[in-house]
Amino acid sequence: MPGAERLLGLALLAVAAAAQAQQRPVDVLLRGGTVCDGSGGPCRAADVAVLGERITFVGDARRAGVRAGRPLDVAGLVVAPGFIDPHTHTLEDLSDTGRRRMEGYLLQGVTTVVAGNDGGGPFAVAGVLEQWRRGRIGTNAALLVGQGTVRRQVLGMADRAPSPAELDSMRALVRRGMREGGLGLSTGLYYAPGSYAATEEVIALAREAAAAGGLYDSHLRDESSYSIGLVAAVAEALRIGREAGLPVHIAHIKALGTDVWGRSDSVIALIRAARAAGRQVDADQYPYDASGTSIGASLLPRWAEAGGRDSLLARTADPATLGRLRADMTENLRRRGGAGAMLITGAGGRSGLVGKTLEAIAREQGHDPITAALDIIRHGDASAASFNMQEADIERFMREEFVETGSDGSDGHPRKYGTFPRKYRRYVAGRGVITLARFIQASSSQTAETFGLKDRGRVREGFFADLVVLDTARYRDRATYQAPRLVAEGVRYLLVNGVLAILDGRPTGALVGRPLRRKE
Numbered sequence: 479m480p481g482a483e484r485l486l487g488l489a490l491l492a493v494a495a496a497a498q499a500q501q502r503p504v505d506v507l508l509r510g511g512t513v514c515d516g517s518g519g520p521c522r523a524a525d526v527a528v529l530g531e532r533i534t535f536v537g538d539a540r541r542a543g544v545r546a547g548r549p550l551d552v553a554g555l556v557v558a559p560g561f562i563d564p565h566t567h568t569l570e571d572l573s574d575t576g577r578r579r580m581e582g583y584l585l586q587g588v589t590t591v592v593a594g595n596d597g598g599g600p601f602a603v604a605g606v607l608e609q610w611r612r613g614r615i616g617t618n619a620a621l622l623v624g625q626g627t628v629r630r631q632v633l634g635m636a637d638r639a640p641s642p643a644e645l646d647s648m649r650a651l652v653r654r655g656m657r658e659g660g661l662g663l664s665t666g667l668y669y670a671p672g673s674y675a676a677t678e679e680v681i682a683l684a685r686e687a688a689a690a691g692g693l694y695d696s697h698l699r700d701e702s703s704y705s706i707g708l709v710a711a712v713a714e715a716l717r718i719g720r721e722a723g724l725p726v727h728i729a730h731i732k733a734l735g736t737d738v739w740g741r742s743d744s745v746i747a748l749i750r751a752a753r754a755a756g757r758q759v760d761a762d763q764y765p766y767d768a769s770g771t772s773i774g775a776s777l778l779p780r781w782a783e784a785g786g787r788d789s790l791l792a793r794t795a796d797p798a799t800l801g802r803l804r805a806d807m808t809e810n811l812r813r814r815g816g817a818g819a820m821l822i823t824g825a826g827g828r829s830g831l832v833g834k835t836l837e838a839i840a841r842e843q844g845h846d847p848i849t850a851a852l853d854i855i856r857h858g859d860a861s862a863a864s865f866n867m868q869e870a871d872i873e874r875f876m877r878e879e880f881v882e883t884g885s886d887g888s889d890g891h892p893r894k895y896g897t898f899p900r901k902y903r904r905y906v907a908g909r910g911v912i913t914l915a916r917f918i919q920a921s922s923s924q925t926a927e928t929f930g931l932k933d934r935g936r937v938r939e940g941f942f943a944d945l946v947v948l949d950t951a952r953y954r955d956r957a958t959y960q961a962p963r964l965v966a967e968g969v970r971y972l973l974v975n976g977v978l979a980i981l982d983g984r985p986t987g988a989l990v991g992r993p994l995r996r997k998e
């Protein structure tokens with residue numbers, strides 16, 4: 479019966495066509511993993527598919543007919559949004575041919591970094607972003623406009639208020655940086671020359687960032703008891719946000735030094751009250767009890783740096799100022815726990831100092847610690863790990879819903895190579911201070927929202943395919959104060975903009991990160 483045969487044939491063709499329509503070819507399929515999507519909600523079993531640079535499917539791939547050119551079996555592993563680091567010192571890394579791969583960050587699971595923090599970002603934002611685009615970079619990267627840079631451009635290292643015309647010049651530079659794609663205004667009010675600015679001056683600049691839809695990112699004027707004190711410094715940051723009308727992000731939140739240990743409670747109360755009043759306020763934190771600094775930045779009073787390095791050296795040689803300088807440095811060393819709590823991690827050509835405490839160096843030289851410190855500063859300074867935080871404060875901050883993960887990565891401190899895995903290993907898996915889902919949220923979606931990074935930070939259809947696949951049994955930091963550049967382990971796969979940057983635990987060498995402008 480040829481008629482019936484023909485009908486059957488047509489029916490089979492129709493079924494085949496329907497199946498064809500349901501087949502969804504993708505480039506990469508992460509099959510059988512546990513997805514923590516960045517929302518902070520419970521992790522769940524799901525497949526994740528990537529087509530081009532975007533996530534195109536999250537769910538049961540077989541049932542939905544999703545077929546991949548490249549299926550990867552991720553059973554037993556955690557699939558999460560690539561981590562976003564809101565506070566780094568990678569401006570130079572990203573511009574350096576040898577370091578632009580950013581492998582130390584990729585191996586922690588980081589796919590996007592923010593640079594230009596602590597007041598040090600450029601105002602010529604477009605030029606830097608274009609340089610990164612042409613040079614190609616390993617992670618995505620965005621920039622903050624630096625108040626310190628802007629002030630230095632207009633006023634040099636002068637410790638004085640700007641004239642109205644000078645303030646206008648500074649405002650124009652911030653406007654330019656924001657127009658060119660800056661995420662917001664960063665300050666380092668602890669450091670010279672940022673510290674020479676009164677609150678009102680910072681508010682005037684922050685208003686320019688606010689007008690462009692940016693945020694205020696602050697290294698506080700005082701994280702300790704140096705000048706106005708930790709709690710007043712937090713209040714100052716909140717005031718700047720309130721009066722300029724923009725979100726406030728407090729960098730590397732901590733209680734630095736014995737004078738303010740335990741004050742995390744007061745800081746948290748202030749921030750909770752601001753948030754309850756409807757203000758956008760949050761912070762980031764690195765999971766270490768030592769900060770990364772230099773002997774000069776940690777011990778010198780800011781008045782000694784006014785005018786610049788020549789003026790500083792003159793003051794260290796002048797008996798009229800040396801006495802006051804030594805007295806202030808002695809007090810600053812006490813705040814930080816004494817010479818035994820300062821570990822030299824880098825000293826330019828004087829590598830014999832590295833790995834020793836200031837106390838040990840002073841003893842070897844037969845000097846007191848302040849004489850040894852001044853000698854180091856005269857020879858071009860040295861980077862140091864300053865052990866000045868208390869575990870109880872670290873954990874209290876970490877539990878807060880407003881605290882994100884940020885490395886503040888700087889050379890010589892293990893946080894640059896270990897922050898994200900250390901937070902997981904020590905505080906999630908080890909002590910249960912926060913859950914895995916909360917760790918992921920604080921390291922991805924929350925940061926993307928704070929910094930206005932569009933379509934990043936979640937495992938969700940339509941979002942950019944910045945994805946990390948973690949072997950949580952192995953995910954750990956290896957960097958130490960003695961060997962700060964040991965890379966982390968336990969990231970099995972990592973995708974940046976849909977391209978595998980780590981395959982089977984090894985970097986592929988792909989330079990597929992993008993410079994990101996605000997809201998893009």
Ligand SMILES: [Zn+2]
Nearest residue numbers: 596697729730
């Ligand atoms: Zn800082």
